[in-house]
Amino acid sequence: NNLDTLYRQVIMDHYKNPRNRGVVEGESVSVDMNNPTCGDRIRLQLKVEDDIVKDAKFEGEGCSISMSSASMMTQAVKGKKIEDALEMSQLFSDMMLGKELKTDLDLGDIEALQGVSKFPARIKCATLAWKAMERGVKEEN
Ligand code: FES
Ligand code: FES
Numbered sequence: 001n002n003l004d005t006l007y008r009q010v011i012m013d014h015y016k017n018p019r020n021r022g023v024v025e026g027e028s029v030s031v032d033m034n035n036p037t038c039g040d041r042i043r044l045q046l047k048v049e050d051d052i053v054k055d056a057k058f059e060g061e062g063c064s065i066s067m068s069s070a071s072m073m074t075q076a077v078k079g080k081k082i083e084d085a086l087e088m089s090q091l092f093s094d095m096m097l098g099k100e101l102k103t104d105l106d107l108g109d110i111e112a113l114q115g116v117s118k119f120p121a122r123i124k125c126a127t128l129a130w131k132a133m134e135r136g137v138k139e140e141n
Helices: 002-016 064-078 081-095 110-118 120-140
Strands: 030-034 039-048 054-062
Touching: 002 064, 002 110, 030 120, 039 064, 039 120, 054 064, 054 081, 054 120, 064 081, 064 110, 064 120, 081 110, 081 120, 110 120
Parallel strands: none
Antiparallel strands: 030 039, 039 054
């Protein structure tokens, strides 16, 4: 349907024109994480100050789902309080279980990946960047 088509376009746009690709200058934390099912890796760097994610950038290679998710994630958490970023990660996990999202947080484009819940083998691709973000802010604290 039309929503699926729109979501597919959003995913491909993030894949082809990734937001926040690169390294953060003066980063507070750098996390390397891989998807054990395929070996793809990302490195996520965060700058956290006053409990706020001031900057987030990623590097690495992976499938379109993992790379677009990393792009969407960095866009979504930038400028957010740590607790809100962690809540978004929980919401993303819920979405991967096929749950409907109810929140006042600005989720950016991350809902475009909700269709991944129908493909269990790809859920780890979609959650890779979020797991890295969670580990990063926990290390930082
Ligand atoms: Fe198979 Fe990601 S691990 S599609
Ligand atoms: Fe490796 Fe998707 S196939 S992260």
